[in-house]
Amino acid sequence: MSEFNYQGLFAERAPITTRGANRHAKYDFAVAYPDPDTLPLTGLVEALSTALEREGRDLAYYPVSAGYPPLRELVADKLRRDRQMDVTADDIILTSGSGEAINMLIQAMTDPGDVLLTEEYVYLGTMRQMRLWGANVVGVKCDDDGIIPEALDETIRAQEAAGRRVKFLYTIPTFQNPLGWTATLERRQRMLEVCQSHGVPILEDDCYVDLRFEGEDVTSISSMDDSGQVLYTGSMSKIIAPGVRMGYLVAPEMVRERALSFKSGGVNQFAALAIEEYLRNHMYDHIDEENQALRAKRDAMLAALGEHFGNRATWSKPEGGLYLWLTMPEGTDLAGFQDQSFSEGVGYYSGSMFSPEGNGRHMARLCFGHPTAQTVSDGIAELAAIFERNGIFQGK
Template sequence: MPAYEKFCSKLAMGIKASDIRELLALIKHRRDVISFAGGIPDPKLFPKSELADISREVILKYGDEALQYSETKGLIELREILSDFMRRVKGIQADPEDILVSTGSQQALDIVARTLIDPGDVVVTENPSYLAAIGSFKMAGARLVGVEMDDNGMDTQKLEEKLKALKKNGERVKFIYTIPVGHNPAGTSLTLDRKKHILELAEEHDVLIVEDDPYSYIIYEDGVDSTSLKSMDKYDRVIYLSTVSKILAPGLRIGWIVSPRDLTRRFELVKQYLDLHSPTLTQFIVAEAIKKGLIDRMVKVATPYYKSKRDAMLSAMEDYLPDYAHFTRPIGGLFVFVWVNKEGFNTTKMLETAITKYKIAYVPGANFFVDGTGFNTMRINFSYPSHDEIYEGVRRLARLIKGE
């Protein structure tokens, strides 16, 4: 057998197997482990019979096109519907020609990274940030600079200081990557003032903003500002990404990018060599689902459902976790982030014990930090486990933290 590694590219060899992948593989078939690890929606919410009806209708009615190759930028039918959806739900004015359909937001991140980043370019992110975005940007050769967060998301004073320092050092910053509402993993939302500040800073320092927004459609608290940066983008600097993964079903693999037209054209050229186009069939299905009001209905059902799971998680944490464990109170998204202020506490090292002895799984927080810190943190998902599993799992988590 040849030594295959010698055939692999430097890029491929540079990618470390992620904790999440290995851990999910390990616990996939273990019913005795309560998993807080994934970031996945509860399949109970999938509108199965409606999607079955729509799929049947689409194939029978539009089969010749729906089962055929299609345009790289996405079906015009879907882009028109998304343009209307963006205006109605997010206040974003986007012509269908400013929209590119992607194979999930993950592909959108990859397209953005390949289009904008040259090796050595700087990308500024929240610290912590979404680990698969970090992975995508690193794969394109970016150097990541993290900005501290507090309860209101990215600290924009710190952002300003970092941008000034980077400019002074002559570093080329390409964009600021932010998850402004329902942050993954921190659960925070930026205030309107901070959003304005980021937009001003982008203009002042001549950088772009990548606004990643899978979560702002489902918000658990009144009074949270869910205005999108893109809707306030008077300088035309924001590239907005979203997806149906959390508001319909991730298996459809449909996301989209709204961007200034010159960039949309560049993104389209890059995408053509990645997958020619996103699946035509699921583009038709998503277009019909939006037209029939299915996403609006799903958001109405998902919001109280996930809120009740979030509340169960927070109340279990209040009951069981020791006071040296701090946790976020997410206003949206699917995660609680936990800090354990105990000397030497290392969630990466503890994961195996957590799974084998305590029968729980989480994502070690260090994966979300761009500066090699965060070993005393973990990301806990509340959308997938049942209410009972949440209580029992947090009880076990508390024993793990206390070393009982």
């Protein structure tokens, strides 16, 4: 028989996506992977063994759609303690990473042509999902303190004047991806006030908040809101490992009921058992260990940039997270040079990949989480050498 032809049967929004093996340059600063040496492998195995002995027979049942109740209770306890949020386990849905939570909300709240606001540079995975479901993604001007409130107000007014519906503002206020800054308390308050005045919900993505190794925590936007206008998502991928695929959504009941319509079922109960048992006993000790390692790598990248880039570029100095933001002089085409740099041994993502408008070709995100501190230093030296021999420093 000839091969069946599916042409003409695919949904209009179904893009062609190839799933080959992830490529890595010799020095990989492109993807925000965590430190593999701090993965709590032994602790997770021991935690899983304990949890399975206690309630492993319950794996015979399908998990509840909102996810393993004890883990939701642990998340609620953590949010009350660390983010000053008045939540219970019933307010929380466990998801396959924070990405699933975001995608559920995009699908539940977005019709084709609706406007979704983001920072002027935004995590590319979220931007892709927004566009997949037909959203018009609009960036809002930022500075080192976060989204500029006046720019947010002007952007919303402009969209309303054009007859376009703004469904929500998506923001990463702590260690923003890719810019690296943390929004100040004043900016968070003003952002909320602007959105309240226009009736625009906020989706606060706090997935990096635990990765602070310098400075003082800033309370969540959600803690300032008592009306349910702020939706919240977080992740355990950053404090344990991306491979565990565990995140969570905090939202009012009306939103949770709609969002669950776009979830196929409960999260992996096997993983949830191990995560809950491990974090219940070791969470803050593990976070401290991880952050000590990340600080050393951040410092290695800052020192190497100072030595090898000098006054030929500027860069952010994040107080946490997994990356910093490199800015070359206007006219430098880091976007066009990205593949060449990868082929010569150093991977990065250009700024234009994070911009809804395609800006930032002279900018790049550099991730320091996965390599060793020495590898970070060597890789930045190699990136400078690549730029030198290809004329990038001269803007050619």
